[in-house]
Amino acid sequence: MTYVITQPCIGVKDGTCIDVCPMDCIHGTDQDKMLFIDPEECIDCGGCVPACPVQAIFPEHEVPEKWREYTQINADYFKHKR
Helix, strand or coil, X not given: CCEEECHHHCCCCCCHHHHHCCCCCEECCCCCCCCEECCCCCCCCCCHXXXXXXXXXXXXXXXXXXXXXXXXXXXXXXXXXX
C-alpha cells in the first residue's frame, strides 16, 4: 500500500507534507499542478496525512471514488521519471 495525493492538492502544493515525510518520497516541480507520492519509496507511515492543509492525501485503499484516478496519476508520474 502507498499513500496517494488527490485533486484538492491541485493549485495548492502547500509543501508541508514534504517537510514531514521521512523518506523524501513526495515530489513535484514548479511546473506541476500538484505534488505526487512515489509508491516505491513510500513506507506508509501516514505522517503526510495530518500535515496536508487541504486533506488531499489518502491511503491507496481509501481514496474516495471521485478521485480514484489519482492513484494511477501518481504512479504514472514516477514511471515517466524513471
